[in-house]
Amino acid sequence: MSKNFPKKQGLYNPKNEKDSCGIGFVANIYDIPSRKIIDHGLNILCNLTHRGAVSADPKAGDGVGILTQIPHQFFQKELANKNVILPRPEDYAVGMFFLPQNHEEKNYCLKVIKKYFSKFNLELLFIRDVPVDKSILGESIKGNEPSIIQFFLKEQNPSRTINQFESILFIVRRYIELELKSFDFYPVSLSPRTIIYKGMVMSDNLKDFYLDLQDECFISSLAIVHQRFSTNTFPSWELAQPFRFLCHNGEINTLRGNLNWMNARARISESKFFSDDFKNINPLIFEGVSDSAAFDNALEYLIIGGYDIEKAMMLLIPEAWEKNNFHSRELTTFYDYYANYIEPWDGPAAMCFTDGRKIGGVLDRNGLRPSRYCETDDGLILLSSEMGVLDLPSSKVIKRWRLEPGKIFFIDLDQKRVIQNDELKKKYSKEYNFENHLQRNQIFLHDFKKQYQENDIIDEKELKKDQFAFGYTKEDINFFIDPIIKTGIEPTGSMGTDTPVSILSDKRKLLFSYFKQCFAQVTNPPIDPIREELVMSLKNTLGPRPNLFSTPVKNNNYRLEIEQPIITNSELEVIKNISKYSDKKLSSGTVDILFKNSLNGNELQNGIEHICLQVKELILEGKSIIILSDKEFSKVNAPIPSLLASSAVHHYLIKEGLRMKASLILETGEARELHHFAVLSGFGIEAINPYLAFNTIKSIVKTKNYEEAKNNFIKAANKAQLKIMSKMGISTIRSYCGAQIFDAVGISKSVIDKYFYGTASLIGGVNLKDIQKETIMRFNEAFEYDFSNNLKLNDGGEYSFRIKGEQHN
Structure with missing residues (x-):
């Protein structure tokens, strides 16, 4: 009506x-x-x-x-x-x-x-x-x-x-x-x-x-x-x-x-x-x-x-x-x-x-x-x-x-x-x-995570190049990652932000910053995730979803259970080889979320369309876990913003009637903040491997305290995810995943309608060409420097004033 x-x-x-x-x-x-x-x-x-x-x-x-x-x-x-x-x-x-x-x-x-x-x-x-x-x-x-x-x-x-x-x-x-x-x-x-x-x-x-x-x-x-x-x-x-x-x-x-x-x-x-x-x-x-x-x-x-x-x-x-x-x-x-x-x-x-x-x-x-x-x-x-x-x-x-x-x-x-x-x-x-x-039909990721040992050796030159490519700053490490790996607690400040919203900033911002978390209003109470721990859950399963009307007699859908949405590098290796551990009842495939490094045309749009078709092809071949990865970028192929690629694939599969056939995992160097992880989950990603964040942690603490530091990072991410869910009165990650509990501030209607369908965007803003331009300009910095001369990251200036940093009121 x-x-x-x-x-x-x-x-x-x-x-x-x-x-x-x-x-x-x-x-x-x-x-x-x-x-x-x-x-x-x-x-x-x-x-x-x-x-x-x-x-x-x-x-x-x-x-x-x-x-x-x-x-x-x-x-x-x-x-x-x-x-x-x-x-x-x-x-x-x-x-x-x-x-x-x-x-x-x-x-x-x-x-x-x-x-x-x-x-x-x-x-x-x-x-x-x-x-x-x-x-x-x-x-x-x-x-x-x-x-x-x-x-x-x-x-x-x-x-x-x-x-x-x-x-x-x-x-x-x-x-x-x-x-x-x-x-x-x-x-x-x-x-x-x-x-x-x-x-x-x-x-x-x-x-x-x-x-x-x-x-x-x-x-x-x-x-x-x-x-x-x-x-x-x-x-x-x-x-x-x-x-x-x-x-x-x-x-x-x-x-x-x-x-x-x-x-x-x-x-x-x-x-x-x-x-x-x-x-x-x-x-x-x-x-x-x-x-x-x-x-x-x-x-x-x-x-x-x-x-x-x-x-x-x-x-x-x-x-x-x-x-x-x-x-x-x-x-x-x-x-x-x-x-x-x-x-x-x-x-x-x-x-x-x-x-x-x-x-x-x-x-x-x-x-x-x-x-x-x-x-x-x-x-x-x-x-x-x-x-x-x-x-x-x-x-x-x-x-x-x-x-x-x-x-x-x-x-x-x-x-x-x-x-x-x-x-x-x-x-x-x-x-x-x-x-x-x-x-008979369920296995647990934590049972296999010791099957693969992470490489203890970090190539500092390659690490620095990766950090520049994904826009890392000193503040990301000093104000965020370093405090977290020491305490396992999200760092907090006593003042609100006095920086401009991303659409008004003259700095190149990650796409995550254009999305603002919604919170419970009017008659809708939030939840205390600490005292109400009994009702909160971050467990999820990977694999195809069964026919809603099947019974255990006719349902042979195999599934892999994960404890939380953040997975380690070794756990990702298990998933990449999941066919071996599931008696070939589950299988995974990887799709590179990259696009041609050029500003001459519609390379970003073409790249997204190509990725969607690749994912569809893998699912039709029987792959039940799809890994979207930006790890294989090069000077020729730049990484697509992980949030854009993830949401685009999620909505494409819904329209094609294939979303129930496979789970989506993201292997990304871009996401490192707790807000980033929450946005990715909100737009349909069931598990996230922030490999560059883990490599950065390894570089900070070296090998002796890496396990503790890594666990603290995951612990903080889990607590933040529960906090963000609870602000909207949501109790389980199963409900939160794909729920799009965000408002976009500064993204055009054309981008929202095609790649973030159903998300509120009240004022318009950047289009796909703008996103492509900002991504390329930030990415190309990684190939303009000589990383052998102890090159330092940019200051950032998001949390404190810096001469070449973000503007503050």
Whole structure:
């Protein structure tokens, strides 16, 4: 649907829309539909008004909604008046759609909708204009509200199961969405089990706006409600919640990475529940949707592919398992196994979810959103952002408690009982022998790192040439590397920087300096990575990602586990020879990230394109680990900025549908600061070997203390990575990798769109020709000097004033 946001202008970008909210659900554990459930849901909404927002127009809310089971009795009565007889429940579906008000556009949308219903053998039983009271709307909304239409349909040959019916409806909806993406069209819900009523009204007016909700025949055994608070965003009808399977209070901080990985994953995933039509519905998640809507799309994809909704939630929002000694071995290996399937959607989150037969709530691994629940003696279950949203007699309440970090509160209406978190996870952790599978298909890098010994001899002349080629200065060594290798702690200063941003500097800056770290704002708390060590993790795996819907029986994807993103020179040698250590189940290939040393044309662009094609060719040959290396530079071939090459390859592979086939490792002389490593991880690099930094350390300490100095450097890099992740409320490197949690300051739109797609760049700046020029000029200095005369590095002048250094205010 065309969003009702202002267009991108100045410092505003509609992609940055986020919100904070109040959520809740109420259900009858015995699956007895009643009017009381609807009334309770609406009352919860009214009592969550303070968690929403009101504009200057007192009738214009940020968005509220309610999700219920399809009220068969109510629709049966309504359609009987139109001489339409509905099939049995779950043998038909109801679609709730927002259509344009414009008569011509609306008719065109209806034509497209009917076309795809017919194409997929769905019989349209009736089209119903949803009765609404527009006097409820605020003056600022009137005239901009959608036309709200319900479609009743069934299969012409109803021989499939309910899950197959849901799958067909999913495909139909996606085809319609793709064809009508430029229209003010939005499919609110299309399901044989659930229906959603939502809009930009005040929470206590939802019932008054939708006349259906006033009817006593409108009954359900469950209801999920949501009150939206657009903290720093513009409200819109389609972003009101609930979405098709859930509602969400919080923020997904790793959204950009999750979108990239999920869309790449959809290109290779296969399920017995998928028909050939699934190949034509990419992208899986549209650009520009909210974080909650994107999560709902991902959850829906897993469900359609065969996952139970509760298991899908376990994978998308896993609890902190890496350092939890209280977990059973089965549960730990369950999470370890699926960690290679899908990365966590990280950030503060309290969610309510349902598929119409099951309902539950989940909290993020840090417990950064409130969620409490209670149960009464007559089978009523309530969960909400806070207690007090329903006036329940204390004498009837048999249990009150809070949702704990990473835990799931779950009710199965078919079994008519609450299933506790431990029981639920025990069930899935014992589904297969995950430990046995991991023992056969996983190896650890630290087991092999002693296979190769590093060369103790450093050619000081070659080292100096390398340092000049990659722009090393005295400050890099004296203010950064030297203190780190002595203490294992990132050096800090007490003052802010008074130097110009890179785009305004007259010095040649590394591309890393154009990217600024984002940090948690508004309602999004950062994490203390020291005191919250239990939830933080830098572990990752290298190798191909398996089909999302495969099982341990059919999944033979081998993987190499690494402890942290920084790898040593000897560890890189292991990876270069990984075929030998993995019984040929993993293989690596190296691509030189170099370009012709010239300023006469598009050498940098041509070099990047050539690298991307080389990587693609290696992956198609079966290489599962790709090493991007700038080590073999010469006077003729200059190194491409490592960040530019890395991000370009990462995004190229996503577009080609190959990103899941291989991991990316960077062997670079350019990266030496902790910020450099974080940016590289943020743009898709899974492991980094800063060989020149290690050689510089070796030159400083000689051989006797090298191991200690090297370990201190890695220790500081790890601590810095955790600190940077925690500033955005991100807990795991798996979530952070590729998440692009950076703003570009001073890079042109053309460079961002092609090589750093999805990154915010508000002011424009250097283009590819500028980057090529700066790179060549800096690089050529390495071949202009006689390194035999104890040539010293430039002073730098970034951290302290120097005559020929950076300007300071």
